[in-house]
Amino acid sequence: MAAPFSWIKPEPHGIYIPPADCWVDPSRAVDNALVTHGHADHARGGHGQTVATPETLAIMELRYRTGAEDDAGEIPHKAVPIEYGETIRLKGGVDATYIPAGHVLGSAQILLEHAGERVIVTGDYKRRADPTCPPFEVTACDIFITEATFGLPVFEHPPIEEEMRKLLDRLAAHPDRCVLVGAYALGKAQRVIAELRAAGHHQPIYLHGAMEKMCRLYEEHGVDLGELRLVADAKKGDLRGAIVISPPSALNDRWSRRLPEPITAMASGWMRVRQRARQRNVELPLVISDHADWSELTRTIREVDAQENWITHGREDALLRWCQLHQRRAKALALVGYEDEDD
Amino acid sequence: MEEFAALIDALVYTRSRNEKLRLIAAYLQATPDPDRGWALAALSDGLDFPAVKSSTIRNLLKDRIDPVLWTLSRDFVGDTAETASLLWPAPQEPPSPPSVSETVELLSAMNRKSVVKELPKLLDRLDSSGRYALLKLATGGMRIGVSSRLAKTAFAQSFDVSVEDVEEYWHGLTPPYADLFAWAADGAAPPDIENLPTFRPFMLAHPLEETVVDLGDYAAEWKWDGIRVQLVRAGGETRLFSRSGDDISATFPELLGVLPMNAVLDGELLVRGNVQGGEAGGAASFNALQQRLGRKTVSKKMLKDYPAFVRLYDVLLLEGEDLRPLPWEQRRGRLEALASRLPASHFDISSVVEATDFEHLSQIREGSREDAIEGLMLKRKDSPYIAGRRVGYWYKWKRDPLLVDCVLMYAQRGSGKRSSFFSDYTFGCWDGDPDEGADLLPVGKAYSGFTDEELKKLDRHVRGNTVNRFGPVRETDKSLVFEVAFDSVHESKRHKSGLAMRFPRIHRIRWDKPPHEADRIEALRALIAD
Incomplete structure (x- = not known):
């Protein structure tokens, strides 16, 4: 044997x-x-x-x-x-x-x-x-x-409801700006969107072009993500007071310059550590991990x-x-x- | 403490300088005395509580969680205060945060024994953000991207006073700066510092780089290789300050009784010798001065073997008169006239370097290495003495650095902005012919001279080429060559190679160069100047 x-x-x-x-x-x-x-x-x-x-x-x-x-x-x-x-x-x-x-x-x-x-x-x-x-x-x-x-x-992820509250409070405090959330294109982005919907946020959410296909795939598999629009199709005015989701790599990229005074957020378990957030120039760290x-x-x-x-x-x-x-x-x-x- | 903790968190996550100024100013306006004064002290110079050290925090945590898990966590996070704030066990009771002044009071009352009991009680009264702010405040040096200057600027903006005035009064006052707030916020008379032996901010120079100046407008002086100091006498007391404003009087007692009049003088602290500028130069190398630096008590032998003196560059205040608004040329005249009234045993005046034109001056600078001098200073003849670094007035023109090719041997994680990146590098040279089995011996350590992009590549190299781990230190496979720049090299017993470099930094990363082509120890030894 x-x-x-x-x-x-x-x-x-x-x-x-x-x-x-x-x-x-x-x-x-x-x-x-x-x-x-x-x-x-x-x-x-x-x-x-x-x-x-x-x-x-x-x-x-x-x-x-x-x-x-x-x-x-x-x-x-x-x-x-x-x-x-x-x-x-x-x-x-x-x-x-x-x-x-x-x-x-x-x-x-x-x-x-x-x-x-x-x-x-x-x-x-x-x-x-x-x-x-x-x-x-x-x-x-x-x-x-x-x-x-x-x-x-050191890694203890807080309840996701708390992080959603942080995000929505910041959005409400700056109606003329947008909150740009860096989120991994597969999984994290869709979870954040679904949780935002669960927290009562029903406005359109704007996407970086690289997220679109994966979001559609999720929808085809029965995950409801509400109304999604592309940043590329939006006017700058539409984006004021809105949430925009992009891959983390686009946060500090030229791409984000088209957004109205974005508040840079990132949804990641690493955000628990302050210096990790600082290294990525993140202003609003969201401790959300899969x-x-x-x-x-x-x-x-x-x-x-x-x-x-x-x-x-x-x-x-x-x-x-x-x-x-x-x-x-x-x-x-x-x-x-x-x-x-x-x- | 909640408001202070919220301010610290907001500052950590804010990029824009203006936004940081706004956040601090808003806090200073909304917070009562003396809380805001303590907060300002914490943000600027940092507070010092002798009973609370990084090691105190480490030991407290190691009593509460497994030491190995603590070390791994600290190593990853890169900051003791933050690691502790995250790992501190959540208290049973809801938080009951103390005010900033109560916190300061409690921390000041702790001694090495009581801290073990008292600091945990304080930590238990706070949430994670509060614990972070507390530990940062307690250990001094916040490292949250706010410089002392920025904090003072925010203070000035928040009460609409000039930051130069704030700087001027600052060093005569102590936290929580009641007089400063009374003056700026409530319109009281400005703090009286004339009769106090306080530090006045230094005027600093920009590197010359590609600039060419007209010697009709600029005077040249040697840039001596000692440490820049300010000697102050006022109110019957004399004090010696370092460039950062630290009081180093106790380290150089021989300079405290030799200034015969009230004055504020700017100069280079040196020890007697015949290296810098040869016999006539009268000063020893920086290495000799180093024997005297950082000592709390000084032996008679030290005083005899390494006698210190000040080589004067400038005079700021003299017998009640503020000379700083005068042009450099006039101050220079006053300084030269002062020379005869100062004892030659402890003072001389840094001479002006005469050159026919810029080209000639450039040749003189080339020779400064043989004379063991750091380089030249160029000062605009009509420049007033202004705190800080103002473009166009003063330039430093250092001699070119020395270069040597070394092999990366060990790497350690950085802290602060570089936490979790392997950013501190120890490198070595060959002790013989590498093709005949010679070994590498460490010759120095550097953590600057590369871009953020290069740092990422270096970090990847270290992770991918690790052959051994010693706690936070990784030993690499010695496959990467650095071209290292440094100002000088000296004999040193501290290193196995017997050599120590001054200001080593990574000049170029030689991804292309095979390690056996790096330099040997002999090549480095040949560059010793003293």
């Missing part, structure tokens, strides 16, 4: 499953990929076959045109959709089940089972309610492979209660230390290619 868990191998470019010849969230193109969610550092283009939720596949299609035909008129990429709760049998007797991760539209944890052993790869996740995707489900397993983007005890904060990470490790925890990208040293202090077996994986700059 093979050694326990010899069928799962953390490699620098992703988690490899030898019997299935398959990778989870590989950071380079492979023949067979299981993808947790559509963010670029987890979902790369160019794979031969991708297993993911229909929403994630739609996002990948939008970003990488994975459904495009080649010169021979064939579609070289094979997309294999899998719904939440569904199991797919891979080669070598490995089963993969997709479970909601609560991170963004379509995001999933992947439960891998082989020879009676259970391993979960979380991808990215959070434990807060999010109107744009179903919540994280705690699932029992032997090895829990968790992210650690905000794995430091990742688990320190309390959520540690609570999840406790609740899942796996024999062993493997910690991927982020502040792995601190989470590893916490596991050690709480007598939980853990190790850090040195994966390359994951980024956490803008979330």
Whole structure:
């Protein structure tokens, strides 16, 4: 009999499953990929076959045109959709089940089972309610492979209602200006819009051109975002007293000069640290993240209660230390290619 | 404290200078005495509470959370006060914030023993923003993008007085500046500082760079390699101030009894020797002066081995007369006339450098390295003595820097604006032939000379090329060459290489240069001037 868990191998470019010849969230193109969610550092283009939720596949299609035909008129990429709760049998007797991760539209944890052993790869996740995707489900397993983007005890995300209140109060105090919110184009932007609607803000929200297609995709998947307009189509006067959403990279870009005295805001978990906000010239920091904060990470490790925890990208040293202090077996994986700059 | 904490947070997140001025002015107008005076002190020079140090805060936190988690958090956040404000356990009771003056009172009453009990009580009365403001105020040096000058300008704007007047009175007063507010806000008589030995702000110079000046309008002086000081006698007391206005009288007791009249003098503090300008120059190198700097008590041996004196540049006040409005030429005349009344043991006058034209002066400057002098000063002959740096009056014309190619060895995260970026670099030179297995020895450390864009690239390089971690320090794979600029190099026992550079900064990043082509220690050693 093979050694326990010899069928799962953390490699620098992703988690490899030898019997299935398959990778989870590989950071380079492979023949067979299981993808947790559509963010670029987890979902790369160019794979031969991708297993993911229909929403994630739609996002990948939008970003990488994975459904495009080649010169021979064939579609070289094979997309294999899998719904939440569904199991797919891979080669070598490995089963993969997709479970909601609560991170963004379509995001999933992947439960891998082989020879009676259970391993979960979380991808990215959070434990807060999010109107744009179903919540994280705690699932029992032997090895829990968790992210650690905000794995430091200084990171505690406040309730999102407080941050929405801050944003709407600032907007109301400056009716002649606009509030420009930098938000990651996939997930964060749509969540902020949906939460603004929930907080009673029903005016049109203006978008940077780069956000439009992803917002439409969310709407097609049943997420109501209210009335959205493009900045490019608006007159300067329309934007006074309005909320504008752009990718973080456009905040200090020439693009924003067309806006009426914008108050620069950014929706990100990093905004908890003052100097991070200052480095990005942010005047109104909004501590909003689609990742688990320190309390959520540690609570999840406790609740899942796996024999062993493997910690991927982020502040792995601190989470590893916490596991050690709480007598939980853990190790850090040195994966390359994951980024956490803008979330 | 809530209003003060809100002001600090607003200042942290404000980019525009005008908006910062407006925020501070609004606070000063709306806040009663003495709270606003303490707040102004905190924003300008910073308050000092000897019982509360960064280490005090660190120790308090390490009693409350795991030390490893504290260190990792502090390292990431890049600021002890902010890390502590975020990690402080939320108190059971709702906040009951003290006023700013009550806070100052409580902090002043703490000693090294009681701080361990009293500071936590104060922290428990505040929310996260309040804790941040408290810890910033308690440890001095806010580092929130507000300079002392900006705070004074905001004060001046808020009460419609001139900032020059504020600067003039400032150093004669102490927090919470009751007299200053009475004068500016309530129209009382201005504070009387004439009979106080107070610091008057220095006149500063711009770098000359590409400018060419007409020697008909400008006079040239040596820029001596010591420290700029102001010697003040008034009200029967003499004090010595550094360039930043710090009172350094205790470090140089030999200068306190030698000024025979009431005056404010501007000059260079040097120790006797024969390096700067040779035998005739009469001054030792900066390295020799450094033996005397920063000491609280001075031994007889120190006084004998490194006797200090002041080489005078200018006279600001003399026996009740304010000479600052006079043109430089006239002040110079007064200074020269004063020379005979000063003891030669402790004073001389910085001579004017005579040159036929700018080209000739340029040649003289070239020679300043052999004379171990920093360079030249050019002063407009009709310039009054004005606090601060005014364009067109005074220029500094330093000799060109020395350059050496070094290899990046270690990097450390910066703080403040650069928090979480690896921005402090230690670099080394080869102790022999790198192709024959020589080692790198650290020769210096620099954290300036690169753009923000370059900083991002350097940060990526460090992260991608780390071979070892020592707490906040990363050791890199020694694959990157820096062209380092520096003013001079000296023998030093502090470094393994036996050398120490002055003002090292990154001149160019040599992404293209293989590390084995970097310089050897001998090349650097050959540049020692003293």
